[in-house]
Amino acid sequence: MSLQTTRLFEFGSFRLDERERQLLCNGKPVPLTPKAFETLLLLVENSGHAVDKDSLMQRVWPDSFVEEATLAQNIRTLRKALGQSPSGSQYIETVPKYGYRFVAAVRQSLPGEPDVIIERQSQAPVTVHEGAISGDNGGEGVGTASPQPAAPRGGDSVKIDSRKRIIPLLAAVLLSGLVAGAVFRMGQPRATQQQSPWPRTLAVLPFNPISVEGHDEYLELGMADALITKLSNIRQIVVRPTSAVRAYSNSDRDAVAAGRDLKVESVLEGSVEKIGDRVRVSVRLIDVRDGKPLWGYECKDRCADVFELQDSISERIASALALTLTGDEKTLLVKRYTDNAEAYQLYLKGRYFWNKRTREGLEKGIKYFHQAIDVDAGYALAYSGLADCYNVLGSFDWIAPKEGFARVREAATKALELDDTLAEAHNSLAWVRFDQWDWPGAERAFKRALELNPNYAAGHQWYAEYLTAMGRLDEAIAEIRRAQELEPESLIINTIAAQTYYYARQYDQAIDQCHRTLELDPDFQLAYAYLGYAYTQKGMYEQAIAAFKRAKQWEGTPRMLAMAGLAYALYGDQEKTRRALHELAASSKQSYIGRYGIAEINASMGNRDEALRWLEKEYLEHANLSFLKVEPCLDNLREDPRFQDLLRRMRLL
Numbered sequence: 233m234s235l236q237t238t239r240l241f242e243f244g245s246f247r248l249d250e251r252e253r254q255l256l257c258n259g260k261p262v263p264l265t266p267k268a269f270e271t272l273l274l275l276v277e278n279s280g281h282a283v284d285k286d287s288l289m290q291r292v293w294p295d296s297f298v299e300e301a302t303l304a305q306n307i308r309t310l311r312k313a314l315g316q317s318p319s320g321s322q323y324i325e326t327v328p329k330y331g332y333r334f335v336a337a338v339r340q341s342l343p344g345e346p347d348v349i350i351e352r353q354s355q356a357p358v359t360v361h362e363g364a365i366s367g368d369n370g371g372e373g374v375g376t377a378s379p380q381p382a383a384p385r386g387g388d389s390v391k392i393d394s395r396k397r398i399i400p401l402l403a404a405v406l407l408s409g410l411v412a413g414a415v416f417r418m419g420q421p422r423a424t425q426q427q428s429p430w431p432r433t434l435a436v437l438p439f440n441p442i443s444v445e446g447h448d449e450y451l452e453l454g455m456a457d458a459l460i461t462k463l464s465n466i467r468q469i470v471v472r473p474t475s476a477v478r479a480y481s482n483s484d485r486d487a488v489a490a491g492r493d494l495k496v497e498s499v500l501e502g503s504v505e506k507i508g509d510r511v512r513v514s515v516r517l518i519d520v521r522d523g524k525p526l527w528g529y530e531c532k533d534r535c536a537d538v539f540e541l542q543d544s545i546s547e548r549i550a551s552a553l554a555l556t557l558t559g560d561e562k563t564l565l566v567k568r569y570t571d572n573a574e575a576y577q578l579y580l581k582g583r584y585f586w587n588k589r590t591r592e593g594l595e596k597g598i599k600y601f602h603q604a605i606d607v608d609a610g611y612a613l614a615y616s617g618l619a620d621c622y623n624v625l626g627s628f629d630w631i632a633p634k635e636g637f638a639r640v641r642e643a644a645t646k647a648l649e650l651d652d653t654l655a656e657a658h659n660s661l662a663w664v665r666f667d668q669w670d671w672p673g674a675e676r677a678f679k680r681a682l683e684l685n686p687n688y689a690a691g692h693q694w695y696a697e698y699l700t701a702m703g704r705l706d707e708a709i710a711e712i713r714r715a716q717e718l719e720p721e722s723l724i725i726n727t728i729a730a731q732t733y734y735y736a737r738q739y740d741q742a743i744d745q746c747h748r749t750l751e752l753d754p755d756f757q758l759a760y761a762y763l764g765y766a767y768t769q770k771g772m773y774e775q776a777i778a779a780f781k782r783a784k785q786w787e788g789t790p791r792m793l794a795m796a797g798l799a800y801a802l803y804g805d806q807e808k809t810r811r812a813l814h815e816l817a818a819s820s821k822q823s824y825i826g827r828y829g830i831a832e833i834n835a836s837m838g839n840r841d842e843a844l845r846w847l848e849k850e851y852l853e854h855a856n857l858s859f860l861k862v863e864p865c866l867d868n869l870r871e872d873p874r875f876q877d878l879l880r881r882m883r884l885l
Contacts, residue, residue, distance in 0.1 A: 241276045243323075243336040246314070248276055255313070262313050265486055267292050271306045275324060275334040284331040305479040307332060308753055316754075326755050433496040435472040436460050438481040440503040453481050454580040455502070465564035470687050472496060475587045476719050491520035495720045498526065564653070575608035582617045589724070591630050594621045612654055615647035619660035626667075633667065633855035640664045655685035659694055666698050667858060669882050674698055689719035693728050701858045702884075705736040723749060723756045730762040734769075735862040742766040757783045764795055769864050773803035794829020798865065801836040809833060828856040832865040844874050851878060860884065 241248040247256045253269055255262040264272070270292045275283060289303055307324060314323045325333045436459045439452040456477060463471045472494050480490055491499040502515030517526045570576050582600035585593040598621045604614040619640045626636020641664045647657035662677030678695040681688060696711035712729045719725055726749040733742035746763035749756060764779035780795035797812025816830055831846035843866075850857050860866065861884045869875040879885045 240341045241273075242339045242341065243276070243279075248273065263486070263489070264313060265309070265489075268306050268309045268313070271303070272310050275332060276338055279334045279336070279338040282327045282331055282333045288331060302479070302481060304753065304755065311754065312751075432468065433470045433472070434463065434498050434500065435477055435491055435494045435496045436463070436500045437477055437487060437490060437502075440501075453478060453584060454577070457580060457583065459500070464685065464687060465561050467558075467561065467686060470718060473689060473719060474583065476721050478584075478587050487516075487518050488520055488523045491518070493721060496520060569613045569651070570604075570608050570611045572608040572611075575604045575611050575614070578604035578607065579611065579614050579617065582614065582621075586617060586621055586624075589624060591625070591628075594625055594630075597621045610650055612647045612650035612657070615643045615650065616654050616657040616660065619643035619647065619657060623660055623663055633853065637664055637667060637854075653684055655681040655688050655691060658684065659688070659691050662698070663694055666694075666701070668854065669858070669884075671698075671702065671883060687718055689715045689722065689725060692718065693725050696732055697728060700732050700735050700862060703861050705732070705862070708732050709736065721752060723753055723759070726752065727756070727759045727762060730759065730766070734762055734766050734864070735859065737769075737864065739766045739769050743770075761795060764799060765865075768799055768802050773799055777803070794833060797833045798829070798836055801833050806837075809837065827853075832863075835866050835869055838868070840869060840872060843869060844872065844878075847875075847878060851881070857882060 239250045241250070245258050246262070248254075249256065250273065253266070255264050255269065255272065271288060274288060274291050285300055285303055289300075292306070293302075307326075311324055316323050323334065323336050325335045327333055436456045439455040441452065453474070457474045460471050460474055460477075463469060464473075476494060477490075487499045487501045491497075497520055499518045499520055500515060501518065518524070519526050570579075578600050582597045582604060584597075585600065586597035587593075598618060601614045601617040601621065604611055605618075608614075622631070622636050622639040622643065625631045626633055626640065640660055644657045644661040644664065647654055648661065651657075658677050658681035662674050662681060665671075665674035665677060675698060678691065678698055681691040682695065685691065692711050692715035696708045696715065699705070699708035699711060709732055712725070712732045715722075715725045716729055726745065730742045730745035730749065733739070733745055742762060743766045746759045746766065749759040750763075760779045760783035764776045764783060767773070767776035767779060776799040777796060780799050783795055794812070794816060797809055797816070800808040800812060813830065813833060827846045827850045831843045831850070834840075834843035834846065847857070847860075857878075860882065861879060866875070876885065
């Protein structure tokens, strides 16, 4: 672009310089990735007008296929850079089910000030080449290392089907180098290194393609997923789960910034290319505190039998870590869940869509998990993935509870028949028992899952929900805080933390937690639900109604539909309350709808008989009553003998 057409945009204390590709705040540079800058530029160019998501993605990623989650991550990055609060819309406003709008007043001008020059410093990574690793006493150490430039982004195109058998191999190769380098570093800390503010934690970011033509999100995210799965078996290291790093797919992210967002002390980033039977991989382990590379690894290997080679490399890793690994950890580190590369690829796709937590995503996930099982009927992880999908579908009334329970139980039981060491499957089966009011069986299964994997964030989250339902609220708060430590950026875990405070009657803490969750993602509707619930108990009914209306947009679930009715009932607006009840009743004629929300509304209106009638219907359906013992909205029923009898029949008294 010529200087004559270069534009400057000013809004608030910010200046956006199109030619310099720079955002300034009061004259000081605000760090932005190239993709985040491009997103902001398009929004500012269309200030005051909504820009649809497709237009944004086509402009920012013209030659790549990206998911909406990547765009959402860019928007979150921009809001944080602009200092936008979760409830505010002074800069970027979400247009539900459409896109985004830049709402601040913008002044456009031509450049008339001297250019701002920013000095950037860089340091070449330390690269350990294949064949440079050697060691004594049967182990492996780091040999001679020499500085090398980062792998160039470019090269020959990659055919997608040629990668099918390569993810497990690459994961094993990378893990071999990563663990050897990490062990070396852990054994020899720098004298000047300060104590980390977090536990020893690591994030493995989705890999980048070395060439643009070779972009394949399943491969790149699959590389991270494979490393995360293996490294998570080492209890001395806390590894962020795939769900936490998934948002960094397809992004021109800064690894150090990503590490700070994820609250880890080190980040592994890498790139990958497969041409014929040759593999090229380049990775760097980066210290988040000072941005310096700790270790690098570049691998060029000729593939033979992928799984035999994976076993060989895994055994060498176990040998290198013999002084720190338990027997169980050694077994899990080299364990194969399938010998079929096609089944593994299908499983990765299933997990990819499961992580979306939408109805459409879950249904796609089920399809891919079934396909993986069709290819390999003994693939325990695929059955565990099925159980997870049906758990979420049932939790949000997207399928009837009885159907959900049956499918989860079937899939989780099959997974454990194939492999009793799967923490995820024990967790899924625990949730079935929880929803079926088998309280002792649920607790045993939750504890078994955490015994197998103490760093399993979802396990701590679900166990916290169980403890909440039992009225063991101090224990529940401790468990959900542990889940937050393990996965601090998880929207669902942070929202369940708010739910826990709500049931503990700590409403101010619940409201504060909801706001902190919405700082991570102002569009996360479930956080608005618990924000609304907490506001109702504080008597802040107008705020509750506003929050519930935001939550109601989230997939149109029956629970969300009942929320506004609850707030209107507490507020005393009988007309709107009756309208909400009528809408719920009409919906129940078309598909399954939980009756719990209807009971809450009637209880809040003082209609005890009607509320208890609807609760009895839920009891007969065996659905949605697990939190009956602690639900604040039902407090005015607690002294009624019929309510006490219901609690006894559920074995909650």
